[in-house]
Amino acid sequence: xxxxxxxxxxxxxxxxxxxxxxxxxxxxxxxxxxxxxxxxxxxxxxxxxxxxxxxxxxxxxx
Amino acid sequence: xxxxxxxxxxxxxxxxxxxxxxxxxxxxxxxxxxxxxxxxxxxxxxxxxxxxxxxxxxxxxxxxxxxxxxxxxxxxxxxxxxxxxxxxxxxxxxxxxxxxxxxxxxxxxxxxxxxxxxxxxxxxxxxxxxxxxxxxxxxxxxxxxxxxxxxxxxxxx
Numbered sequence: 665x666x667x668x669x670x671x672x673x674x675x676x677x678x679x680x681x682x683x684x685x686x687x688x689x690x691x692x693x694x695x696x697x698x699x700x701x702x703x704x705x706x707x708x709x710x711x712x713x714x715x716x717x718x719x720x721x722x723x724x725x726x
Numbered sequence: 727x728x729x730x731x732x733x734x735x736x737x738x739x740x741x742x743x744x745x746x747x748x749x750x751x752x753x754x755x756x757x758x759x760x761x762x763x764x765x766x767x768x769x770x771x772x773x774x775x776x777x778x779x780x781x782x783x784x785x786x787x788x789x790x791x792x793x794x795x796x797x798x799x800x801x802x803x804x805x806x807x808x809x810x811x812x813x814x815x816x817x818x819x820x821x822x823x824x825x826x827x828x829x830x831x832x833x834x835x836x837x838x839x840x841x842x843x844x845x846x847x848x849x850x851x852x853x854x855x856x857x858x859x860x861x862x863x864x865x866x867x868x869x870x871x872x873x874x875x876x877x878x879x880x881x882x883x
Contacts, residue, residue: 670881679792686876692794 677701735787744782748775794875802867810860817852 670688674681679698686692687702694702694714703710736744752768752775759768783789824844844852872878 674790678790680790680795682877682879683792683794685879685881686794689876689879691874691876691879692797695793698793 736785738786738789741786798871801871805867806864
């Protein structure tokens with residue numbers, strides 16, 4: 665959908681590329697602050713990027 | 727910022743080079759300190775060396791320490807301290823018993839001999855072992871948590 669690389673997104677929100685990869689792979693649950701940064705970057709609401717299955721919030725495909 | 731508006735900054739490769747230089751210098755000072763039989767020299771040098779490393783780290787521009795890195799460091803540190811304080815306290819309790827000269831089993835008749843203290847050389851070896859244990863524990867836990875929080879994940883594409 666987006667012509668966007670992990671590196672570009674990581675630079676834009678001030679984290680390492682590996683952190684973006686870890687979130688995608690559901691290895692790391694981002695803080696609320698970082699989750700808001702990611703959703704703001706895509707210009708959508710936070711629940712459109714992340715879903716919570718009551719146990720672990722996971723990132724959805726955007 | 728300096729008056730000219732430019733601040734000193736460096737790339738991470740320069741930072742690693744500085745760390746290498748500091749480590750080599752400390753090694754030389756350690757050797758010199760042993761030659762002179764002066765522990766104070768290496769102690770002061772170690773504190774100054776670590777302070778320089780922290781100072782240099784603040785000037786690096788291309789190392790991003792994000793919240794995941796902080797979490798990995800935090801978890802590794804907590805686990806290391808949890809194991810370390812148990813080992814350290816176990817050793818310390820033993821040392822305190824030596825100082826108080828707690829009677830052994832079977833109970834000996836009241837003794838007037840002075841408490842047996844560990845010789846300083848032995849204390850040094852034990853401290854060295856504890857230091858090594860702490861380093862190995864920290865590295866081990868850091869690798870574990872880095873793996874747990876996706877440090878070794880790769881793209882499938």
